[in-house]
Amino acid sequence: QVQFVQSGxxxxxxxxxxxxxxxxxxxxxxxxxxxxxxxxxxxxxxxMGWINAGNGNTKYSQKFQGRVSITRDTSASTxxxxxxSLRSEDxxxxxxGRSASLDYWGQGTQVTVSS
Amino acid sequence: DVVMAQSPLSLPVTLGQPASISCxxxxxxxxxxxxxxxxxxxxxxxxxxxxxxxxxxxxxSGVPDRFSGSGSGTDFTLRISRxxxxxxxVYYCMQGTHWPLTFGGGTKVEFx
Numbered sequence: 001q002v003q004f005v006q007s008g009x010x011x012x013x014x015x016x017x018x019x020x021x022x023x024x025x026x027x028x029x030x031x032x033x034x035x036x037x038x039x040x041x042x043x044x045x046x047x048m049g050w051i052n053a054g055n056g057n058t059k060y061s062q063k064f065q066g067r068v069s070i071t072r073d074t075s076a077s078t079x080x081x082x083x084x085s086l087r088s089e090d091x092x093x094x095x096x097g098r099s100a101s102l103d104y105w106g107q108g109t110q111v112t113v114s115s
Numbered sequence: 116d117v118v119m120a121q122s123p124l125s126l127p128v129t130l131g132q133p134a135s136i137s138c139x140x141x142x143x144x145x146x147x148x149x150x151x152x153x154x155x156x157x158x159x160x161x162x163x164x165x166x167x168x169x170x171x172x173x174x175x176s177g178v179p180d181r182f183s184g185s186g187s188g189t190d191f192t193l194r195i196s197r198x199x200x201x202x203x204x205v206y207y208c209m210q211g212t213h214w215p216l217t218f219g220g221g222t223k224v225e226f227x
Contacts, residue, residue, distance in 0.1 A: 035216065045156075045164065045207060047216040061215050095163060100211040101154060103175070105163040 002026040004096055004106035011112045017084040020109045022096030029077040030054040032099045036070060036081045038092040039108075050100070051079060086113045117142050117210050121219035127227040128202075134195040136222045138208035143188050145212070152211035155184055155193045158221075159204040167206075168193065198224070 007021040022034060036048040049060035051070040058070050064083070072079045079096060093108040118141040128134045144151045155168040166175050168184035171191060181196040195202055203226065208219040 037216075044220045045209070045218040047218070059214065100152070100216060101166070101169050102156070102164070102209070102211075102216075103166050103169070105165070108163050 002098065002104045004098070004104060006094075006096060006106040006109045009110040009112070011114065012086050014087055014113055014115055016086050016113075017082060018086060018111050019080055019082040020094050020096075020111070021078050021080050022106050023076065023078045024098070025077065027098075029072075030074055034070075034072065034079040035097045035100065035102060036068075036079075037095045037097060037102070039095070040089070040092040043092075045095075048081070048094075053079065083111075086111075088113050116215060117144075117213045117217050119208055119210055119217050119219040121206075121208055121222050123222060124220070125223045125225070128195075128198045128224055129227055130200065131197050134198050134202075134224065136193045136206055136208075136224075138186075138191045138193070138219050140189045140191075140210055142213065144191075144210050145188065150212075151187065153184075153186070153191050154209045154211065155182075156207045156209060157202075157204050158207065159201075162204075164207065195224075200226075 003025050005023045010018050030053050033052050035050045037045050049070050051058045069082045091113050095108050096106040098104045120139045122137045144153050151171050153171050156164040158164045167178050172184045183194050205221045205223050207221050
């Protein structure tokens with residue numbers, strides 16, 4: 001069965017960077033894109049970016065352009081999302097999901113930004 | 116960016132009664148390939164979102180048939196024919212026709 005396992009919760013100071021991983025299993029990793037979506041406390045869902053797991057092409061939300069980087073390691077069937085220059089407003093749960101249809105999601109990774 | 120407007124914000128429901136959530140997009144969601152990429156998600160408290168409906172009206176595997184989706188162009192609806200206890204949570208519409216993907220603000224379904 002398709003499954004995504006994300007890395008554990010992180011606490012970071014303002015200005016730092018965070019890198020979240022998303023390990024896929026149950027399907028051919030390179031056949032689908034991986035999207036990253038975040039959810040601030042009590043808020044809706046916000047799309048951050050996407051990677052084509054096959055060729056590594058990426059696309060980012062203009063809001064995060066320059067601060068976010070999405071990469072993948074095909075040998076490990078894992079995608080990564082790195083967000084830099086963290087501020088308190090980046091405190092959120094970060095999710096990975098499969099394809100633009102988001103048919104499968106990871107369990108989420110809590111990232112807390114606090115001095 | 117395409118704005119997805121959901122209503123109502125909060126939906127008090129009664130067990131066994133029907134419920135309906137509306138989603139309107141600021142642009143047509145008909146893709147150049149002829150498909151309409153409008154999905155519905157359910158997020159139960161403390162859980163990740165789960166896709167219920169894709170391309171307007173297709174139910175995902177394992178989703179009870181009391182859930183149905185309809186609509187076209189810019190106006191879409193998610194219906195629950197008879198609400199059950201496990202349906203409590205927040206429901207989101209999402210469009211995948213235009214970049215970037217965008218979500219509605221969510222509708223919280225809770226019992227009266």
